Amino acid sequence: MKFLLSFVAIFTFFFSVSAQLKSPSEFLGYELGTQFTRHHEVVDYYEYLANEAPDRVKLTIYGKTNERRPLLLAYVSSAENISNLESIRQEHLKDTQEGGNTSKAIVWLSYNVHGNESVSTEASMKTIYELLTAKSQYLENTVIIMDPCINPDGRDRYSNWYNQYKNTPYQVDPNSKEHHEGWWNGRSNHYMFDLNRDWAWLTQVESQQRLKVYNEWLPHVHVDFHEQGKNNPYYFAPAAEPYHEVITDFQRNFQETVGKNHAKYFDQNGWFYFTKEVFDLFYPSYGDTYPTYNGAIGMTYEQGGGGEGGLGVITATGDTLTLKDRIDHHFTTGISTVEVSSQNAALLNSEFKKFHKNQNFAYKSYVLNGDKDKIDALKSLLDKHKIEYGTPSNGTVKGFNYSTGGNGSMSTSNTSMVVSTNQTKGTLVKVLFEPNAKLSDSLTYDITAWSLPYAYGLDAVASTSLVPASAGTNQTAANATLASDSYAYITDWNSLKDAKFLAELLNSGIRVRKADHPFSIGGQSFDRGSLIITKGDNQYKEDFIAVLRAAVAKYGKNMTNTKTGFVDSGKDFGSSSINMITKPKIAVLSGGPTSTLRFGEIWHFFEQQLHYPLTVLDDAYINRVDLDKYNVLILPGGRYGDHFDEKQLQKLQQWVRKGGKIIAMGGAIGALNGEHGFGIQKKKMENDSVDNAPSPHKDLEREMIKDAITGAIFKTKVDNTHPLAYGYDKEYFTLKLGNASYNYLDNGNAVYLENNTKPFSGFAGSEAQKKVKESLVFGAENFGSGQVIYMVDNPLFRGFWENGKLFFANALFMVD
Template identity: 60%
Template sequence: MLKTSLLCLAFAVSFFLNAQDPQSPTEFLGYELGTRFTPHHRMVDYFQYLNQKRPQLIKLEEYGRTYEERPLIMAFVSSEENMADLEKIRREHIQSTEGLGNPNKAIVWMSYNAHGNESASTEAAMQTVYELMTEKKGYLENTVVLMDPCINPDGRDRYVNWYNQFGNNETTIDPNSKEHHEPWLNGRPNHYMFDLNRDWAWLTQQESQQRIVLYNKWLPHVHVDFHEQGVNSPYYFAPAAEPFHEVITDFQRDFQMTVGKNHAKYFDSNGWFYFTKEIYDLLYPSYGDTFPTYNGAIGMTYEQGGSGRAGLGITTNNGDTLTLKDRVTHHIATGLSTLEVCANNVERLNSEFKKYYKNKDYLYKSYVLKGKRDYLERLAELLQQHEIEFGIGKNTTVKGYDYGKGTSGSIRANDNSLVVSTQQKKGTLVKVLFEPNAKLTDSLTYDITAWSLPYAYGLEAIASETPVANTRTSAQEFIRSRQERMPETSNDNAAYAFLSDWDSMKDAQFLADLLQSEIQVRFAKKPFSMDGKQYNRGSLIIARADNKNNVEFIKQLRAVAKKHGKHITPTATGFVEGGKDFGSASVQFINKVKVAVLSGVPTSTLHFGEIWHFFEQQLHYPLTIIDSDYWEEIDLSDYDVLILPDGDKYTQFLDETALRALKTWVEDGGKLIAMGGALKGLIQEEGFGLTAKISETDSSTMVPVYDETVRQQINKAITGAIFRTKVDTTHPLAFGYKDTYYSLKLGHTAYNYLDEGTVVYLEKENTKPVAGFAGTTARKRIADTLIFGVEAHGKGHVVYMVDNPLFRGFWENGKLFFANALFLVD
């Protein structure tokens, strides 16, 4: 009897404890939320605790891992009834994209901490989910919330760990205190210094690639991205600023207004300052608000004043104290307000979402793309990640807008072409990513104004106003179709040499692997013909004689070729049918170069990261990172190549002594690759031949009108526009390219042609961009200026890159220039 009573008592205690509300973040963490920064693993602990405490209300899914092996988690939160039918709700919702079913739940995705040092949002996520599971349960009756509490764990922990090391025991609100000044390697980007809020469309980063799988599985009605801005700004929320992309629907605009007015109600009642319809526009497609918008959602960015500068508390310009508690409170308010609006508009969200996915009558019904097969395959892989349907062309001539000509033209579609239609579920996204030139309702934008994928991938393209017949395929099938057509390469141990083409990033990866396998490789500086086939400049020649001491040569070569899907052609002789024989001085060795890159001030973290990621995740070639803190202690003679990433403080960093050391190193055989802002540091007096372009407009005496200053200044700006440039295809820097290259120009800084070695350049007649915005004054300044060039100094070279061929990792057609600079310029 006693035993039974004890069991009943234990059951009653257990029931009582489980019936209680779960602990708040403050109770669980052991400190008041907002008085300390919570490390990522402790945030994960809290969500796991909630899942254990209330599994009927919350479900966790680890959807991936960061580069530093931190978990990426998604919390699904809804009512007990909805959670029991979660998969059914998802299926019914996705069916609405096909015009089927009658779903009756709102799907709301909330993303926090895309920028790691915008740290208030993850703290807010913990309190928001707690509120939803307790006082705000009513919102969950007809709403499913997907909450990603930290998109960027690596960046967040970088910031939190730094702050916890340097923050004072007593919060110091003086902005001059060290805790308010992050170091160069700050917490904003991810491991590779990439901005994850600009990678939604391009999917260059591991976090983005893993997230898109889950995003496509759910395609929410509403997506909110929580951010922070400067400490002296109040709170920003929707509606967004112009320009809105033309595909954005009236409903999407209206609902932003509805949400914004609801937020304003709460902010007004608390006397909190805010602004709307300014700064943050809806154009560039790779943001956490625009990308969801182009997938049918109401995409919104919320920006709290603060960021990494704010710490736990800071004095603002108006003398107020901004605390982490304040920042967290405001994000909680807009998060819950959003869910309130969604819960009250479920029927409208569902009906408009279904309407969004009906076929749109866009001007261009199909995009037909031809060109280098490697780039077509790379594009196919990106399209597949986005679940965009595409097909192989059929033998037919297609007329339409010719991207190369800028006017009407035609192209012959065949089984080596891709056709992408706007008449599909993801048709709007197709239009946005492929349209020749996005329509601008306002030239004042927050980011670049051009990104069209045919230009980014260097492909011939026609935008057709009529549907183009094609056979649907997948990226795997498209890649396999080429491999199946490749001729069998005999394992000819008697071959004199093996030949391989050179015209894509894939070829550069193949070469990098060969060099690291200690296989000797040459390249042709002149075109040649062999065995009835024409080989272009840059073609790789892997000779038996160069590898005679490697008994595993053939086996290793075959293995590397198979790994990269490369066809290598054996030849029995070095006597060419046309051009230069393999023993000619025009056939040069490719050295296994030792490469270093500068990091720290004066470089840009983001542009340094583009180079780091390029080497480690794309080229797969070793890279030594040298920090500016100990730069003067390094013996540069240990390195063959030194890369100076873009940055804005080179004129101070490269003083007379540093310039002299660089010049001596180059003259002794070093290769310097200078990018973007680094060029400004080389136009001083140490013998580098680069000169800045100075135009008449630089000395303008026009007096600015007080209220029009920004619009006057935009006339001098280039906001990420695409230009048609000319290429000297005979120069090793340009091997693998045709005589036209479409360059993404990010500013108006311009340099004159080099006396010798101007390889890619912008002619006066091409200063009107093929896509994007460039002010009239800026266009005059960039006329007849350098894009990429090479200057010889003694035994070495300087490679100048005015534009950035590695920008955000998505400008695929620029990457071979960088590989050429590494391996072929000599």
């Protein structure tokens, strides 16, 4: 009897506490799903729950967006677990070293990484409320970490747009304006980056701040909530092939377990769904794969709707899909995920230990040599991921040579770097560094190559033996001694850091020259592109030395002092081959035919990497702009087609002839090709190389990929005597994203493919390889007094192809 009374008392207590909490609808003042909730209102609701139930909800702000919106995490669990949250975290992390003894499941739920896939944030509010009330039993052995909105800037961009343009009441006709966002849509973050493809590369502030906390927890389960086209049914785990080979049998099987649990609830409601299609587990920078490679069960859930869904829309089947429907679906899979995790907490813990114990990979160590700035840039990325690295002793290491694609050897020294797999992040190391990731299926959702030695332009050997190394640090030393009686100061040109240094000087009003030929002076040799800062050029700048010293210290530059402009070999500093670098006045096209992502990469490069001013000219009014105010015009990649008519092309040609510079990237190049265009010409294929035999309909998709390149790495030839290729070796590994191909230019082929077009890493179809052979990658042609620079491949792709960025800087500063 006493036991029964105690049970009733406890039940009554929890019921009374739960009853006191307001549901999202009660708090917001409207029924959830009848409005899009602005981000600050979402924050208000989470703060309300944390204030009303502080024993079961801990709310933290882990950062801010570019537009100053807060980034939140809510920790939800039982009162006992919340009071012991830090000890649970520490005990859980011991499992990466086999020493933990926790019985709690750690589940991380991430919502709204794409801003206009807005239902998930709405669903997060319903989910947390139900976990604190009707579903509180799951909290006893589960810690749930909820990120209600990864991308607040994009979400509010969409919510504000929709609230501005929707009908009242909302219009379900898919042709209505409220279902058609403009060019500047809400999918991406402030800089138009896709945050769901930034988990590994960490180019964006949202990703950088989130990963700091994620790596402090390394959850057992991570779910990324998305939306897809309005006519698609719901998608959940298990994922499609290809699965990366490092994914364990348990990770595969648990996806199946979760999926079957979801299916049970969807079947009960008669909701349509699909699994094992489209969304694979290969590319490492997604919200499902990155957690997977860190030991979690990483999953993507996709609800139909997205930016075209609005509050309600008629689908292709004639049904009406409402925001309320979409909330219910994401809510159901969210709760189902927590349920399965709670039921399998012990299994998740034991398998998490096994994941970190059984890391027996073919390559044990990756050894890298190269320019110090590039090594430092890679170290900076590894630090963010808590990946350990070290320095080997002097000697020789044998293994797979990245440059030749076969076995070889490489000398090591105290400037070399070793990254090995015998560490907590060993699986992630294998995935990010392996020369060529194994594909179980060539039909993939994203790029198939990303190996960091290629991306950072470093010589590398993958060794099957563990290479001993001492602990490494990322330190930048500089020679900041600038003698006041020097004639000039000289420094190298090899990396993006050098370009940042130059941009700093130009922004500060310091005049800088460049060497167009190699030279030696004072017993030191300098290559093409070397920067020369003379006292004579800056004699009227009173703070010249102080500004230069500050820039040298900021970027860790080594400077050479010289008391003469008379060189030992090469061209003297007064030669016409030692040209003043013209301070560029730069504009970039936005809107219209340009891709938001490709525009965003350029915008972010200037503002957050190069730190150089950029004017954005929108396609809606660029024809009314006086282009003579600028000397560089960047045309981002996109779908241009015949965007420029003959009159517009003539205007551009006149501007270039007078000294302007066009940098045309990706799809923009095609718009400059043709009878009335510039000198670039698309390649024509020989028809006799194509097999015209009909294929069965079931094989159509696989036949089409013969003509595709899904993000593969190719080895190219480089003419490093051309200003567009200053600072590079005679070979460059490019990330090719498609089969677009252009003939060599008459002159100015800085980077190009020869006959052998088999990729070094990643997938390229047989027909696509034929198309791209003997084709241009980066080139420049003189046109009157100006230049047109063509970038067929994208050196700024997603901000992570570090070794391509100097090409872009060369286009800005070196080509004249």
